[in-house]
Amino acid sequence: MKNAFVIQGGKPLKGEIIPQGAKNEALQILSAVLLTSEPITISNIPDIVDVKKLIELLGDMGVTVEQLSADTYKFEAKNINTDFFQSDEFKSKGGSLRGSIMIVGPLLARFGKAAIPKPGGDKIGRRRLDTHFLGFEKLGARFNYNAESGFYNVDASDLKGTYILLDEASVTGTANVVMAAVLAKGTTTIYNAACEPYLQQLCKMLNRMGAKISGIGSNLLTIEGVTELGGTEHRMLPDMIEIGSFIGLAAMTGSEITIKDVHYNELGIIPDTFKRLGIKMELRGDDLFIPAQEHYEIESFIDGSIMTIADAPWPGFTPDLISIVLVVAIQAKGSVLIHQKMFESRLFFVDKLLDMGAQLILCDPHRATVIGLDNQVKLRGISMTSPDIRAGVSLLIAALSAQGQSTIYNIEQIERGYQHIDTRLKALGADITRI
Numbered sequence: 001m002k003n004a005f006v007i008q009g010g011k012p013l014k015g016e017i018i019p020q021g022a023k024n025e026a027l028q029i030l031s032a033v034l035l036t037s038e039p040i041t042i043s044n045i046p047d048i049v050d051v052k053k054l055i056e057l058l059g060d061m062g063v064t065v066e067q068l069s070a071d072t073y074k075f076e077a078k079n080i081n082t083d084f085f086q087s088d089e090f091k092s093k094g095g096s097l098r099g100s101i102m103i104v105g106p107l108l109a110r111f112g113k114a115a116i117p118k119p120g121g122d123k124i125g126r127r128r129l130d131t132h133f134l135g136f137e138k139l140g141a142r143f144n145y146n147a148e149s150g151f152y153n154v155d156a157s158d159l160k161g162t163y164i165l166l167d168e169a170s171v172t173g174t175a176n177v178v179m180a181a182v183l184a185k186g187t188t189t190i191y192n193a194a195c196e197p198y199l200q201q202l203c204k205m206l207n208r209m210g211a212k213i214s215g216i217g218s219n220l221l222t223i224e225g226v227t228e229l230g231g232t233e234h235r236m237l238p239d240m241i242e243i244g245s246f247i248g249l250a251a252m253t254g255s256e257i258t259i260k261d262v263h264y265n266e267l268g269i270i271p272d273t274f275k276r277l278g279i280k281m282e283l284r285g286d287d288l289f290i291p292a293q294e295h296y297e298i299e300s301f302i303d304g305s306i307m308t309i310a311d312a313p314w315p316g317f318t319p320d321l322i323s324i325v326l327v328v329a330i331q332a333k334g335s336v337l338i339h340q341k342m343f344e345s346r347l348f349f350v351d352k353l354l355d356m357g358a359q360l361i362l363c364d365p366h367r368a369t370v371i372g373l374d375n376q377v378k379l380r381g382i383s384m385t386s387p388d389i390r391a392g393v394s395l396l397i398a399a400l401s402a403q404g405q406s407t408i409y410n411i412e413q414i415e416r417g418y419q420h421i422d423t424r425l426k427a428l429g430a431d432i433t434r435i
C-alpha cells in the first residue's frame with residue numbers, strides 16, 4: 001500500500017474545489033441509523049477511511065447497507081445481532097476509530113444494552129469519555145468493566161429522562177446522550193450541550209424521524225422521549241474543516257481558489273478567523289472566492305496588542321482548524337499567538353515546520369508564537385511524518401508552499417478525513433505523487 005505523498009512545492013494553484021460532506025457529522029448521522037428499523041437514506045457521505053469503517057461496522061452488526069450512488073447510501077437496521085458486540089472483531093474494528101463510540105447511545109436506546117471497546121481517533125492528548133458515561137448513567141445505565149475482554153458492558157433496560165448537566169460540552173458525548181434520550185421515558189434536559197452544526201444536523205434529522213428535541217443550536221436541549229422512530233432522508237453539510245483547510249491552502253500558496261457551495265451561514269466564526277490573519281475572501285452566491293494574495297497581514301487587537309487565536313466550544317473557533325491557522329500564519333505579515341486549549345499534544349508537529357524554516361516558538365504544549373515571514377523567505381521542502389489528521393493537512397499545505405521537494409509519510413492519517421485529497425488538489429495544479 002502506498003502511504004506517502006511526494007510534493008514539488010512552490011506552484012500556485014488555481015480553480016474550483018467542492019468540499020466533501022462533513023466527516024464528524026457523518027459519524028453521528030451514521031450511528032443514528034441504529035435508532036429505527038425503517039430505512040434511512042443519507043447523501044453527501046464523504047468517501048474517507050473513518051466513514052467506510054463505520055459503515056462496515058454497521059453492516060457487521062446486521063444493518064442492511066445499500067449504496068445508491070457514489071455518495072448516497074440506504075441503511076435499514078431491522079435485524080441487529082447484539083451478540084456481535086462481544087466479539088474480537090467488534091473490539092478491533094470499533095476500537096480503530098473515534099466515531100464508533102457513538103453507536104452506544106442508539107444501542108442503549110433501542111436494545112437496552114451495548115458494549116464499548118476503547119475507541120481510536122487521533123493521538124492528540126488525553127481524550128476522556130467521562131461525559132458519555134456520566135450522561136448515560138444519569139439516564140439510568142449501569143456500566144460494568146470487564147478487564148479480561150477490555151470491554152465496558154452497559155445495561156440500560158429502562159432509560160428515564162432527567163436533567164443532565166454535562167461536565168463539558170463534548171461533541172461526541174452530547175450526540176451520544178441525545179441519541180440515548182430520544183427513546184427514554186419522559187423528558188431529558190441537557191445543559192452545557194455541545195452545539196456544533198454536526199449536532200444541529202443530527203437533532204434535525206432525529207426530529208424528522210419523530211423525535212421531539214427543542215433548543216437545537218443552543219447549549220440547552222430538551223428532549224421529550226418517544227416510543228419509536230421512523231425512517232427519513234438526510235444530506236450531510238459540506239465539511240467546514242475542509243473549507244477552512246482550503247482557505248488556508250489558498251492563502252499560504254498564493255492561489256486563487258473558489259470553494260463551491262460552502263453553506264456560509266453554517267461556518268460560524270471560521271471565515272472571520274481567517275480574515276483576522278489578513279486573508280481576503282469574497283462570497284459569490286454560496287461559493288467562497290479566495291483571490292491570489294502575495295501578502296496578508298495579521299490584524300492586532302483593538303488595543304494594539306498581539307492577536308491570539310484560540311479554540312473554544314462552538315460557536316467558538318473549532319480546535320480542528322488551529323493547526324491550519326498556525327501554518328498559514330507562517331507566511332503572513334506580523335505575529336500571532338496560537339493557543340490550542342483543548343488538546344495538549346496537538347502542536348508538537350511544529351518541529352517539522354521549524355525544519356522547513358518557519359519562525360515560531362513553541363511556548364508550551366498548548367501555545368505557539370508565529371512570527372510571519374511575509375513571503376520574504378519561502379519554506380524549504382523536507383521529509384516528514386504526519387502525526388494526526390489536521391497536522392497532516394497543515395504539513396501538506398506547508399509542503400505545497402515550500403521550495404523544492406517534500407515527502408509526507410503516514411498519509412493514512414490525512415486520508416482518515418480528507419477525500420481523494422491528492423486527486424482533488426492535482427486538479428487545481430498541485431504536483432503530488434503517491435508513493
Ligand SMILES: CC(=O)N[C@H]1[C@@H](OP(=O)(O)OP(=O)(O)OC[C@H]2O[C@@H](n3ccc(=O)[nH]c3=O)[C@H](O)[C@@H]2O)O[C@H](CO)[C@@H](O)[C@@H]1O
Nearest residue numbers: 024027098099126127168169170171172173313319320342
Ligand atoms: C469524531 C469527532 O466528532 N471528533 C471531534 C470531537 O471529538 P470528541 O467528541 O472526542 O471531543 P470532545 O468534544 O469530547 O473534547 C475534546 C477535548 O476538548 C476538551 N474540552 C471539550 C469541551 C470543553 O468544553 N472543554 C474542553 O476542554 C476535552 O476534555 C477533550 O480533551 O470534538 C473535538 C472537539 O471539537 C474535535 O477535535 C474532534 O474532531
Ligand SMILES: C=C(OP(=O)(O)O)C(=O)O
Nearest residue numbers: 098099121122320389390
Ligand atoms: C481529531 C479529529 O478526529 P477524531 O476525533 O476522529 O480523532 C479531527 O477530525 O480533527
